Amino acid sequence: MIGAKEAQFYQENGYLLVKGVFNKEEIENMRAGVENIVQRAAAAKMVDNHAWQGDYLPPDELKKLVLKGFHDVHYHDASFTRAMVHPNMVAVLTQLIGPNVQIHHSKMLVKPPENGAAFPMHQDYPYFPHDKNTMLAASVHLDDTNEENGCLHVIPGTHKQGPLPHVGKHYLDHKEYPIASGVACEAEAGDVLFFNYLTIHGSGPNRSERTRRNVLYEYKAADDMPTEKVHINWGSGLMVAGENPNFQQAQPKFTLSGD
Template identity: 70%
Template sequence: MITLKDAEFFNENGYLLVKGVFSKDEVEQMKNGVEQIIQRAANEKLDRNHTWQGDYIPPNELKRLVLKGFHDVHYHDASFTRAISHPNMVSILQKLIGPNVQLHHSKMLVKPPEKGAAFPMHQDHPYFPHDNHTMLAASVHLDDSDLENGCLRVVPKSHKQGPIPHIGRYYLDQKEYPISSGTPCPAEAGDVLFFNYLTIHGSDINRSDRPRRNVLFQYRDPSDKPSADVHVNWGQGLMVCGENPKFREYQPDFALKV
């Protein structure tokens, strides 16, 4: 799917957009999966607004914005399980990370038409820091994405700055890093934007009459250990390709509720 030159571009710039990773049929299956997850969450009265709070947008505008976001979507629909280890994804990941690739987590991000919330500029690093910074995100586009409906923006080469202090661990100072400072990455349904978790990124409000649905997979080299015990879930560590070089027992740390 990608060449050595593409991998070099990723290493130098901290991001890479790959066209046509998923077919139209695969995209439709994942779209249906997203809609069904939202419906089932609503049925269980677990649906809620995941819009980021803060001072990056005027309070009166922030109140009307909506973001649908659920983690670990591969626990809810098999289309995402297939996507995580899709042959095209594996081919790309092996060139960007190496022969051994492990899933950290997955999540869906849905910006509804006309009121889809923005993501202020940030690094993913504060949420799940690792020693060697092999962690990357793969943002799978389920809709065509452009400036009007809040496409992703990145700051090229910003991963070379290393970890940057965030406001409350959530996002960067928006006076120094406004959303407009990011390079837009418009994409079509089925395309995947890969970016290092140190790459500064964000996205603007969806002001269009179209939804912007993305699914995000976070991957790492299994030998890259977490430097803080945060963002841990009981299913973490699925091997996508290769092997885990260090044997350990994976045991869930949770209590069953009756």
Template identity: 40%
Template sequence: MADSSLTRFYREHGYVLVKGLIGKEEARAYREECHAVLSRLRPYDPTWGSARRLAGFATELRHCHDVQFHSAAFGRLMLDPRFTGVAAALIGSENVQLHHTKIFVKPAEKGSPFPMHQDAAHFPHTRHTVGAAIFHFDDAPEEKGCVRVVPGSHRHGPLPHVEEGGWHLPPERWPLEEAVPVEAEAGDVLFLSYLTVHGSGVNRSDEARTTLLIQFRDPADRPADDVHHSRGQGMMLRGFDPLTGP
């Protein structure tokens, strides 16, 4: 379970970095598993056109949805009480439900950035309990394109996004370079409210940046629109679904 200081920081700022949630050796093993999964899949680059314009040169991104269906290792991690305990405390519910999972790998020297956005724009919910956990499986300093956040931006509620080669906030009003970089080490997990404005820079280092995203919610928080389905959506990670009935 998260201590009260983590919860207070999350509720005030809309994010919190939990240091060393998993060990360095565990992170290294999950990193290898991420790259093994991607090596078995047909290459696909989901980089937004707006992200390439932001970078100013050709960048690349590797990813995989629904990773627990590709490797049992990630199924175990999703149920790890070290993770689910923090998630429960941050959303204020003993019940934690899965929304979706993704692997993101930013290749060395040309890993794609993400323009500033709220996850809420992609899958809005009625009570706004949805959160993200970004597991870092290798170090993520600023030069590797770490996540950047606007502290306190979750208090603005859902913001209007634009569709300009992606679905993000207007870059002239929300410049990436003015957001706060959240540098992390292997084993750290960044928790974000889905209302927190965030993005990430280009990986200009000589090593790939490897992360796993687990998006979660209180099961009593229902989707506001019929969008963004995943194969594992609705799986209980902790507790039970109070809305399940005859």
């Protein structure tokens, strides 16, 4: 899917947009998966609004914003499991991370028309810090995205700055890092934006009449260990490519309770 030139671009800039990773049929299957998850979550009364709060917008505007998000979607629909280990994804991941690649987690984000919430600029690092910082996000676009419907913005090269102080662990100072300061990564359905978890990124609100749906996978090198016990689940550590060099750490350690 990519060559040495694209891999070098990622290493220098901390992000890479790869076109046409998934075909139309695969995208349709994932769109159906998103809809099914939303409906099942509503039936289970487990629908939460993930719109971020803060001072980056006036309070009356914040109340209007909606963002539907669900973690670990590969537990809910097989289309996301297939996408997670898709040969095209693996071909890119092994170029950007190395031969031994693990999944950390997955999630989906749905920005509805006209009031889909923004994501202020931030790094993903505070949520799940790791030793070698190989962690990257692969944002799968299920819809065409541009600035009108809240495409992702990234600030090239910021992965080289290391971890930065965040407001309440969630986002950076919006006055110092406005969304407009990033490069707009407009994409088509089927494209995937890869970016390091230290790369500053965010997205504007969806002001269009179109839904913006993304599925996000976080991957890392198999020998990149967490520095804090955060955001670990049963599926974390599943091998996507290569082998696990840490035989005794092949699975997360859990304690079962009787609840």
